[in-house]
Amino acid sequence: MTKIACHPSDEMLASYAAGEIDGGLAVMISAHLEFCPHCRAKLAKYEEQYATQAFVSAAPDNHGDVNLDDMLEQIMANDSIPEKSVESLLNAPADTHIEVASQQFTLPQILQGQQQKIGPWSRLPGKIQRAKVSSASSSKMNLIYMDESSALPEHTHQGNEITLVLAGSFSDEAGTYHPGDFVIQDSQHRHSPRTEAGKDCLCLTLLDAPLHFTSGFASLLNPFSQLFFR
Numbered sequence: 001m002t003k004i005a006c007h008p009s010d011e012m013l014a015s016y017a018a019g020e021i022d023g024g025l026a027v028m029i030s031a032h033l034e035f036c037p038h039c040r041a042k043l044a045k046y047e048e049q050y051a052t053q054a055f056v057s058a059a060p061d062n063h064g065d066v067n068l069d070d071m072l073e074q075i076m077a078n079d080s081i082p083e084k085s086v087e088s089l090l091n092a093p094a095d096t097h098i099e100v101a102s103q104q105f106t107l108p109q110i111l112q113g114q115q116q117k118i119g120p121w122s123r124l125p126g127k128i129q130r131a132k133v134s135s136a137s138s139s140k141m142n143l144i145y146m147d148e149s150s151a152l153p154e155h156t157h158q159g160n161e162i163t164l165v166l167a168g169s170f171s172d173e174a175g176t177y178h179p180g181d182f183v184i185q186d187s188q189h190r191h192s193p194r195t196e197a198g199k200d201c202l203c204l205t206l207l208d209a210p211l212h213f214t215s216g217f218a219s220l221l222n223p224f225s226q227l228f229f230r
């Protein structure tokens with residue numbers, strides 16, 4: 001796999017570990033983590049830090065006979081993100097995939113079995129298709145499919161735009177992005193995404209994602225935070 005060049009910020013990962021992050025953004029980060037061992041390792045460190053803090057505050061005297069190290073180890077083991085195996089891809093039921101432009105694409109695990117949240121595909125100008133994804137937040141999530149040799153007109157962003165490449169690749173003035181790349185853009189950025197001949201691209205995008213801390217959805221995604229931060 002091509003090396004992933006674009007990652008969530010450390011602040012985002014720390015907030016995700018604490019379960020203190022906007023629902024839509026939590027989905028984006030979770031999907032990136034499926035691609036990125038580098039960020040999974042970082043996340044594990046943050047979770048360990050939060051767990052230690054939680055244990056310290058939960059057990060001020062520390063005279064109990066519970067082995068905290070063993071507990072921590074068990075929790076970390078249960079919280080790991082399953083790796084995709086060849087077998088699981090071969091035996092994948094239909095709802096792990098989404099079809100667009102007569103092709104099947106594997107959905108990120110966080111969206112698998114969530115087809116009811118994914119709207120129908122609609123065509124945008126420039127050989128682009130879009131399907132809305134409902135998420136528990138005020139920001140707008142979409143699956144965007146760019147056919148080969150397609151382009152979006154140059155644009156800037158009102159707020160934040162996060163793009164996660166799921167399959168294929170696209171380019172803009174700053175570079176070329178591959179599966180797993182987590183591209184963050186704000187009102188400072190101006191770009192015109194495009195695909196090359198013979199290369200299409202499927203992305204998950206989140207528009208105007210405020211980092212306001214909400215409860216609920218993020219903690220469902222993160223069993224660890226559910227245990228310690230509710």
Ligand SMILES: [Zn+2]
Pocket residue numbers: 004006007008032036038039040
């Ligand atoms: Zn990463």
